[in-house]
């Protein structure tokens with residue numbers, strides 16, 4: 001049994017990546033982590049070129065992911081909240097799974113998925129969107145874990161004075177940015193526990209499928 005973890009965050013090593021890896025750490029099956037950071041993945045263009053053979057014809061970084069997706073028995077899909085929505089990179093990736101579902105055929109049908117969702121203020125929003133997409137692909141939803149990540153405003157250099165940024169939204173005006181106010185997964189042990197529990201649950205399901 002193989003589990004493929006995919007993080008749609010363009011920031012390597014941040015909350016989405018880390019939380020996807022926490023889920024993978026307890027699955028107890030062969031697993032692989034893929035970051036979409038730096039990858040060029042275009043949106044679905046509705047060209048219909050994939051209808052006959054279930055192969056998307058857009059030439060970009062989605063191509064090599066195709067075989068990995070098909071080989072996986074389960075997915076851990078992570079995405080951050082950008083402007084109260086799924087970030088565009090993750091959305092493009094999920095749109096392009098459309099190539100697998102044509103003519104009564106759904107090549108992803110019966111696979112399992114754990115959803116990882118992050119956000120600076122509303123971490124659960126990406127999950128609500130991904131949860132709605134899974135049925136289109138007939139992927140079984142095992143569970144969701146959501147964590148608060150550090151908005152870039154904590155490190156952009158202007159966070160303490162900027163009136164439009166996340167620091168003021170979260171902490172109020174005039175706050176000094178110190179390590180203790182920057183959201184981090186290490187300060188959310190319950191969330192890490194949920195992630196590991198979901199990994200274990202997914203592993204158990206896959207063990208029963210064998």
Ligand SMILES: Cc1cc2nc3c(=O)[nH]c(=O)nc-3n(C[C@H](O)[C@H](O)[C@H](O)COP(=O)(O)O)c2cc1C
Nearest residue numbers: 009014015016080083084119120121122149150151
């Ligand atoms: C362009 C942009 C827009 C964002 N919009 C929101 C938002 O509307 N709501 C929210 O909760 N967080 C928002 N965030 C914060 C990210 O969701 C947060 O930093 C998250 O931790 C990013 O995931 P990462 O740490 O894995 O990169 C935004 C971040 C960026 C870069």
